[in-house]
Amino acid sequence: MSPDPASTPPAPRLRLRIVLGPGAMLGPGKAELLERIHDSGSISAAGRQMGMSYKRAWMLVEEMNAAFAAPLVDSARGGPGGGGAKLTATGSAVLRHYHAITAAAAQAGAADLAALSALLRPPPAADSPNDMSDGK
Structure with missing residues (x-):
């Protein structure tokens, strides 16, 4: 039987934020906003979706x-x-480069992320005495 996904901790993952300069950054949120603007053709719709x-x-x-x-x-x-x-064209290029950088970083760090995952504490069992979900 496979483990219950709710009891399996999420695997470590990268969330890359690129510091472009003082006060200027590009990360997953801005990349998603650009993607949604591209898909919807609207800043308002992209914002609403997010x-x-x-x-x-x-x-x-x-x-x-x-x-x-x-x-x-x-x-x-x-x-x-x-x-x-x-x-x-610049926006499309920036988005393309951001995704290329994040993919390369994820690939380069995959072994170390797996090693970190192996070092994580397992989640408590649902029926363990430390489970306080019943409010007691």
Whole structure:
């Protein structure tokens, strides 16, 4: 019988954040925002899909646009024809490079992540005396 997924601790994994300069970073959240803008054609929709306000999504896009020599996202204001947003060639390149870097880091660190996983304490059994889920 295979172990219960709820009792199996998550395996160690990498979450890579690249420091681009003072106050400028690119990590999994901004990469996901870029992907969702690409897929939805909208900063607002991308933000909603991620559970963030339009203001927060717009601020993150502005941060990314300011950090690079060319904007990553091109947006058009709403109106009769509607607005929208799309990744620029630079935005697509940044996203491609970010994914390449994270994949290379994951591959390079796979053996060490497995070794760390083997050193983790196993989760307590559901019926162990230390289980306090019944509120006692």
